Amino acid sequence: MTIAIDEDRLSETFAALANSTRRAILARLAEGAATVNELAEPFEMRLPAVSKHIKVLERAGLVVRGQRAQYRPCALDATPLEAISTWAEQYRPVWETRFDRMDDYLTQLQGPRRAKRTR
């Protein structure tokens, strides 16, 4: 099974997520759009520092800014996160098969245990 993924974009997404402040910003945006001022509130950080984090998130495609000149509210765009899921999902059938085998192996090891029990 092959799924085409833009590797650079994926690295950018991972890099953007590898920072606790940015993850907190995203978690806040998961609840709804917010202005930069609102996003800065919970952090002991100056606005320019928060803006810098938001720019990183924008470049990674995780945040989109509104066009209203004064506020330009930030909103979450979860599309890049869906790309992250694709590598992981390729492993699901592998693990499922493994655990089927683990189940068979446990039956072999334990013999009569299963027969005696009601499920």
Next chain:
Amino acid sequence: MTDNDGSRDAVVIERSFDAPVGLIWQMWTDPHHFKAWYGPNGATVPVAKMDVRVGGTRLVCMEMQTPDGAMQMWFTGEYREVVENQRLVYTESMSDENGNVLSPSDIGMPDGHPVTTEVSVELEDIDGRTKMVMTHAGIPGESPGAAGWAMALDKLAAYAGAHSER
């Protein structure tokens, strides 16, 4: 949580086994048992070295028969959490037979595959049976704290799922 919602950044599989937790723990930590079930279909596990303690390393070889002969893939990693019969967390990276980490593209793995992934196994005794939750997730290289990252992503992934019909 069911298998198919939430946690879209990771594979999360929940299974229940008719076996005591101690035995399921051994499935993951005793090389003899591990080799019996781990290899994907058509593969064997000729090598499984496991130093099961926090900071201990692991080295696993999977061998597949191909028309060109036997193909070996090696995986290395480190145990991060070891709570007997309850919780096991280890990292995994593709490597050579000496445990030197390789980049996924070197060996033809799909683009976008993180260099290091993390497997966590949670076990719970339920009247002599065992509930197991296995999570296989990617780790961004720069982040030492994968747990916070995974939690944040869970939340975001749930959001993505809820809004995917936009």
